[in-house]
Amino acid sequence: MARGRNIRDDVESLTMVIRRIIRENGRDYVKTYIFAAFCLVLVAASTAFMAWIMEAVINEAFAKKNADVIWLICGSVLAAFVIRGAASYGQAVALAQVGNNLVARYQQRLIDHLMRLGVGYFGETRSAQIAAQISQNVAGIRDVMNLTITSFARDLLTLIALIVVMITKDPLLSLIVFVGAPPILIALRYISKRLRSATRESIDINSRVLSAMQETVQGITIVKAFTMESQISERTSHLIGSAEERSNRIARLTERTSPLTETVAGLAISGVIAYAAYRSIYDDVLPGAFFSFITALLLAYDPVRRLARLQINLERAVVNARMIYEILDEEPTQGDRSSAVEIEIPHGExxxxxxxxxxxxxxxxxxxxxxxxxxxxxxxxxxxxxxxxxxxxxxxxxxxxxxxxxxxxxxxxxxxxxxxxxxxxxxxxxxxxxxxxxxxxxxxxxxxxxxxxxxxxxxxxxxxxxxxxxxxxxxxxxxxxxxxxxxxxxxxxxxxxxxxxxxxxxxxxxxxxxxxxxxxxxxxxxxxxxxxxxxxxxxxxxxxxxxxxxxxxxxxxxxxxxxxxxxxxxLSDTTDGLYARLQAFSETDVVDAGKAKKAKKKGNKS
Incomplete structure (x- = not known):
């Protein structure tokens, strides 16, 4: 029960952050996202069309040797590629512009919010760490939005369209392929859960590394004066090593899906080839439908792989976004009262x-x-x-x-x-x-x-x-x-x-x-x-x-x-007062400083 509740909480937390990002930004970019989504639909449709037309290519051009439809097939293939290329360019530029604007928008929000926070917040938080955290994490908002749009408008639609092609060409082969889906989904859920904590740790350590470097540069004269080079190098080396270890762990977790998906894909494709070859050899079935099916299956591999990694990539982006919201959600401790008025100072007492x-x-x-x-x-x-x-x-x-x-x-x-x-x-x-x-x-x-x-x-x-x-x-x-x-x-x-x-x-x-x-x-x-x-x-x-x-x-x-x-x-007349004692110490410092200055002049002359 506890494990099931943790999974639900993780999904709800992920969903809440995504909803917040979309709620805050979706309306401002709705036209651009509609255009990008339309382009991605064209990409999905042209991709599915390439798989669907393979049956006509194989049967009409090679099996039946029908020369009349060759030019029509070639023209339609060329048109599909032109549409796919133009649509890919359009969505990439549109999403890049939105993404860049999102980064700029949140950078401005962060600096405006930091200006509203009281001095106490900066006294408790290292400035270099704030800067490092912002520079590392602000792109998480952009990644959440773009991953959501591209995954649903391109990858999911492409996959659905290709599945439709596969089912229409051969339902039994489609069933063989779908048997491999559950193991992948179970593995991805396990990996994404472990990746969340690893990503958070990595961001924290990388922030500390950048903070240490920035403080070292700012205090370089003190570092040199106290011969702290080896100490700084040793301390930073430990942080860098920890950051490297976390990054390697993330890489291992992220790429752990590759052997599984490749193995399952290999089993599915080899099984499909064996079944199709058997039917072609012993039942004398035209190979066009098989080639159309196998093309759809191969083209479906990339969107399936991206969708399989979607939760992992979203987890990483949401961790980044959540750390930005931790700063934005920090409440100013010194707000003006609702009844506050502007002050005029005629005298200045x-x-x-x-x-x-x-x-x-x-x-x-x-x-x-x-x-x-x-x-x-x-x-x-x-x-x-x-x-x-x-x-x-x-x-x-x-x-x-x-x-x-x-x-x-x-x-x-x-x-x-x-x-x-x-x-x-x-x-x-x-x-x-x-x-x-x-x-x-x-x-x-x-x-x-x-x-x-x-x-x-x-x-x-x-x-x-x-x-x-x-x-x-x-x-x-x-x-x-x-x-x-x-x-x-x-x-x-x-x-x-x-x-x-x-x-x-x-x-x-x-x-x-x-x-x-x-x-x-x-x-x-x-x-x-x-x-x-x-x-x-x-x-x-x-x-x-x-x-x-x-x-x-x-x-x-x-x-x-x-x-x-x-x-x-x-106050000077009060000989036993604190001011008189402070004054005596101050005068001693002045005399000592004067003697040092005279000694320096004398040394320079000699």
């Missing part, structure tokens, strides 16, 4: 009111955080690692929503506004300056697509980026390498700041924008930041306290709590 937050079911990262960042002023957030600084700043653009409490802008709870309108009022500069494919100008214009070239260049000047941009081979139209690899760290960060200025938003968030830079680059970026911070409400996380000494307000955090707040001067 940000208030954290008793805010608490935890990632998933983990421990609280923020607990009862309350303070106000005044409009048009700079508020710095400092504290040791793990204090919750970056988490706090990520709540403002609603990358995450608080577990408790409220974040308000100009007195409006941001949970009651649309994320799109909120984020349009915020400019963001992260610790790592992410740049995208395209030119420097393209990357700056991402912040505001309607920005003019003059506005882009003005922002670059304020960010102290204009001069080095003009020094690039094609100026603002210089194509960038992967994540701006053809620029220095300081240059990338200044372009990131210029992008924030192009946004021209009333609120600016700076998440340790200079912590990864050397002193010289930091000085240039700091000048850019001072320009960017004017006349805006700024929340800044600082790694080096010297960079936020001019902040209007400093909020000191520890273990998810606000422990101190005030100006630089006020």
């Amino acid at each position: 940000i208030e954290f009111r008793d805010v608490g937050f935890a990632y998933g079911n983990g421990e609280k990262v923020l607990d009862g955080v309350s303070f106000t960042a005044e409009a048009g002023k700079t508020t710095a957030i400092v504290g040791p690692s793990g204090a919750g600084k970056s988490t706090l700043i990520s709540l403002v653009p609603r990358f995450y929503d608080p577990s408790s409490g409220q974040v308000l802008i100009d007195g409006v709870d941001i949970a009651d506004v649309t994320k799109g309108s909120l984020r349009h009022q915020i400019a963001y500069v992260s610790q790592q300056a992410w740049l995208f494919e395209g030119t420097i100008r393209d990357n700056l214009r991402y912040a505001r697509p309607d920005a003019t070239d003059a506005e882009i260049e003005d922002a670059a000047k304020l960010a102290h980026a204009h001069d080095f941009i003009l020094g690039q081979p094609q100026g603002y139209d210089t194509p960038l390498g992967e994540n701006g690899a053809n620029l220095s760290g300081g240059q990338r960060q200044r372009i990131s700041i210029a992008r924030a200025l192009v946004r021209n938003a009333p609120i600016l968030l700076l998440d340790e924008a200079t912590s990864a830079l050397d002193n010289e680059s930091e000085a240039a970026v700091q000048k850019a930041l001072e320009s960017a911070m004017q006349h805006r409400t700024v929340l800044v996380i600082a790694h080096r306290l010297s960079t936020i000494a001019k902040a209007d307000k400093i909020v000191v955090m520890q273990a998810g709590h606000v422990v101190e707040s005030g100006s630089h001067a006020e």
Whole structure:
């Protein structure tokens, strides 16, 4: 009973995915599929005609030597081949166009859906694995549609037409042939069940292989710096070996039908030949009907073989399609409320009111955080690692929503506004300056697509980026390498700041924008930041306290709590406070950096 239920569940799962694909796409391509189906019907009819006319060819041309019908037979055979060729071309082009459009459509659906998912989803899922999974599986939708159409409109109709020819020519021979069908069907059901799990495992492992390769390329400097080449090679070799083993298993399962079908076909054809030869030798029966039957039988072999493998091929395609739907069915965790309105920010005051937050079911990262960042002023957030600084700043653009409490802008709870309108009022500069494919100008214009070239260049000047941009081979139209690899760290960060200025938003968030830079680059970026911070409400996380000494307000955090707040001067006077201790460590780092710089200069002179 359990085995029977599993088979039914597998068939229902397969059927549900196919129905979903057809329901989502069938109507849009109905005319093209009707045309393709008509072409496939012509292919089936012309194939059956070739078998049917063989009786006339043998009997009239060779046995009876009737010269009057030779030209008619030859003309009809030529016409059948011309029709078959034109119809095959028509259906192949039509299905290819639909298939390519399906792939493009689902690629667009996937990128649109991924853009709707929250930051939390990408924190839990490796980006390289998402890319690998999409690249491997998106063609599964196309394969399901095309396999379904071609199998039913071409292979099934061709087989039916040929069976009709076979039965009309010799019912007894047809019965002999059909005896071999049940063993093939039983074997295929067993193989398809095992193939499903093997295909899923293969796709998962291949995704991990591509993910490992992509991450290695992206982090090649770290790989070289830590001499990780042999470790990476060994780890990837294990994954590649596992992928190869799964692929070989799939090949063995997929091709396991060949010996069976070939053996059964050989038995059927040899039996037919023996029976027909006996009748021709001893009963003096004209061989035309036999040749027509054997032609139909041989022509039926290919559609039978394809139909025999249909479930296996569909299983593989459906596994691919199902993995795409796993991404598409992922529900966005931060949908706008039905009553959400677009926000307008006349001033830009940000208030954290008793805010608490935890990632998933983990421990609280923020607990009862309350303070106000005044409009048009700079508020710095400092504290040791793990204090919750970056988490706090990520709540403002609603990358995450608080577990408790409220974040308000100009007195409006941001949970009651649309994320799109909120984020349009915020400019963001992260610790790592992410740049995208395209030119420097393209990357700056991402912040505001309607920005003019003059506005882009003005922002670059304020960010102290204009001069080095003009020094690039094609100026603002210089194509960038992967994540701006053809620029220095300081240059990338200044372009990131210029992008924030192009946004021209009333609120600016700076998440340790200079912590990864050397002193010289930091000085240039700091000048850019001072320009960017004017006349805006700024929340800044600082790694080096010297960079936020001019902040209007400093909020000191520890273990998810606000422990101190005030100006630089006020907090510095509290000698036993956390800020004073952090400042002492920061000054030590500055002194050490200065000594190292002097030693380097001295070494260069000598």
